[in-house]
Amino acid sequence: MDIKIFESADQAAQFTAEEMAKLLKEKPQCKLGIATGRTMNAVYHHLAYLHKSQQFDCSSAKAFALDEYIGLPENDENSYKHYLDFHLFGPMGFNSSNTYLPDVHHENLDLAGFEYEQLIKKAGGVDLQILGIGLNGHIALNEPGSAHDSRTRIVALSQKTRESNAPLFKGKEIPLTAMTMGIGTILEGKRLLLLATGTTKAKIIQQLVNGDVNSQVPASALKLHERALLVLDKEAASLLG
Numbered sequence: 001m002d003i004k005i006f007e008s009a010d011q012a013a014q015f016t017a018e019e020m021a022k023l024l025k026e027k028p029q030c031k032l033g034i035a036t037g038r039t040m041n042a043v044y045h046h047l048a049y050l051h052k053s054q055q056f057d058c059s060s061a062k063a064f065a066l067d068e069y070i071g072l073p074e075n076d077e078n079s080y081k082h083y084l085d086f087h088l089f090g091p092m093g094f095n096s097s098n099t100y101l102p103d104v105h106h107e108n109l110d111l112a113g114f115e116y117e118q119l120i121k122k123a124g125g126v127d128l129q130i131l132g133i134g135l136n137g138h139i140a141l142n143e144p145g146s147a148h149d150s151r152t153r154i155v156a157l158s159q160k161t162r163e164s165n166a167p168l169f170k171g172k173e174i175p176l177t178a179m180t181m182g183i184g185t186i187l188e189g190k191r192l193l194l195l196a197t198g199t200t201k202a203k204i205i206q207q208l209v210n211g212d213v214n215s216q217v218p219a220s221a222l223k224l225h226e227r228a229l230l231v232l233d234k235e236a237a238s239l240l241g
């Protein structure tokens, strides 16, 4: 796992956006794995700017979201679908038939997980997987204890994740479950880029970088991948020796 440290969160986000833009320009039919979360706001803001100033076409690229909450009405403003339509797919001009999220409105959710895996496979796999990290080390919504060969499935959100994401729900009840790509699914991406910024992430980044691969820190699975890059700002990297 390589590590890049930037002076500011904004520079780290800009670098991430540039990596995505480079791929979209070099390979217009690329497949992106897409993350949500507050850390990504700045990335998608930079990416939309690059798209506008450099005029590249995203209409034949495919995007696969990492995860989606279960139990929210379709297009609820707290759903990841809503977040991605608003921050990424709309501004970048993705073709809506090329954007995918786990189908949490399917009548058979186990089958929906399996079908999501098939969609990714049929598309030829993910070229660049963007990731954030939870305070407990989760990637997508693979909470501590998730197996490194786990696949797209229903998961229970940990108390820590619910507390951390609760402010985004502005007083509304946050779901108890979600559907997430598994760690095994994520590791099949050709390149992985995990972005973490700010002091709140410093402790888990220290555990990730200095610790062994272990299922209590799900992000440590990145160490099993040949092309995984950890992108940090100085604050998230502040406890690294």
Ligand code: GLP
Residues within 6 Å of the ligand: 035, 036, 037, 038, 039, 040, 066, 067, 131, 132, 133, 134, 135, 138, 139, 140, 141, 161, 165
């Ligand atoms: C959510 C997402 C994760 C993301 C994490 C970190 O739980 N499902 O993919 O990595 O939040 O979010 P934030 O960037 O808001 O700290």
